[in-house]
Amino acid sequence: MTLNPWELDRYSEDIVDQYIEMEQKVIDHIIDSFTQNANNDDLSDNSSDIVNYAERLIKYSRELKNHVHGNIIRAEEDNIKPISEWFKRQNGYLVGSFGRYRDKRLKETDKYMRLINRNMTRNSANIARQILTSATNEFRLGNKTKVQAVSKALHQWSDNGIPALIDDAGKRWSPETYVRTVVQTQANKLANEETLARVIDNGKYVDISAHVGARPLCAPYQGKRYSMFDNDPRYPSFYSTSYGKAAGILGINCHHHLLPVANNGDVYHPANINDKDNERMYKYTQKQREYERDIRKTKRHIRISKNVDDGMLDHYQQKLRRQQARLRNLTNNTGLRRQRDREKNIT
Incomplete structure (x- = not known):
């Protein structure tokens, strides 16, 4: 068997949440750093401070390595154990052991996770410089104060976040998307490789x-x-x-x-598979994540407006209330649990 999207979600969800929080902390630090400087009539380069802050957070993320490994191994074991037990019942014996592809997949996972750690630090610095350049240019045109120039630059940028990867086609991969893809891809590959090895050994x-x-x-x-x-x-x-x-x-x-x-001709059928119900709930979950992302983005704008009193606070607060009502309707109508931690920005 293979791991379906809703099954793979179980093994990536808690790790993805850690990176969502990490990105949000860096974003909030960028907003607070620029707005504090602007309120003090300062447009100096603060990219080194932002890099130092990001590096401290990324250092913590490296401690997640064992957690990432554990989730991928759990996906492998959850997938292969029922098949192994079934083969033993059908054939009267079981040949081979699982875990032979583990090292390969975990090393590949580490390579991809190192990439996001390196990129988030570098991209934080690039974003800080871009915001500074944009705000400085606006101010020098003479139409805006430093506070107004910083407010405009931050509002224009904040929806983009901190990319984990910008690929060759120019696509920006958010930490949420990148980490989910890495963990799920490696978990799926490992589960498939171990399953096929078990089939070859026993049938x-x-x-x-x-x-x-x-x-x-x-x-x-x-x-x-x-x-x-x-x-x-x-x-x-x-x-x-x-x-x-x-x-x-x-x-x-x-x-x-x-x-x-099996050798006796019987075919393995996983127990209690209801793909239609699972797929429907998975689609609802995807919609919930989309709404949560929108709420986090709007809260960034609220933070900017509060910090610099740019007259946009009421607009963004009204937008937030509409988004929260939309999410509330979704969870009430589908039975999904509201996960408020994914909606917050860090104070």
Whole structure:
């Protein structure tokens, strides 16, 4: 079987929350630093102070390494244990042990997590310089005071946050998106690799589940049986499918299950799978996260307006009330739990 998006969420959620809070702390520090300087009639370069603050937070994030590893290993174990127990019951024995791909996946995870730690520090400095340049240019034009110039620069920037990565196509990856992608991708890969190894050790064949609306790279292969070995006279090789491609069988956001076949011909079926209900709640959860992000962004604007008294406070407070009502309606109508920690900015 594979880990579906709603299952992968369990292993990434608490780590993502840590990085959301870390980003918010840096953003709030940038806002407070610039507005305090502006209120003191100061437009000096404070990027070094912001970098020092970000570095202290990033140093703490490195302590999350064991937590990240633990969640990825838990995903592997939660996925492989039921299959192992089933094979032992069906075949009367169990061959092989799991964990053989662990080191590879954890090392790869560490590489990607080091990247976000390095980038967030560097990008914090770049953002501080961009805000300073924008505010200084506005002030020099003579149409705005230093406070007004800083207020405008901060409002223009604050929705963008601190990117964890700006890729070759220019796409900005937020810490929330980047960390969730890294943890879920590595957890999914490890679970899949261990599952396939267990099938090869204890059987020959797997079925791929089928569902309506399968992705183009998955649809041709669903609902069929495959051999785990090349040149099998009865069934095509599993490795001739789209397995290994991001949008293929067992890729991220794939909803298919691998169903191993025991030596006696019985097929493994995971217990209590209700994909329709899970998918519906997952979509609601995605919508909840979107609303939470919007609330955090608006609270940044409120912080700016409070700090410099720029006349925009009432506008943003009204916007916040509308956003909170929208989120409240969603949670009331779907049964989702309101998670206020994800809506806050750091005081």
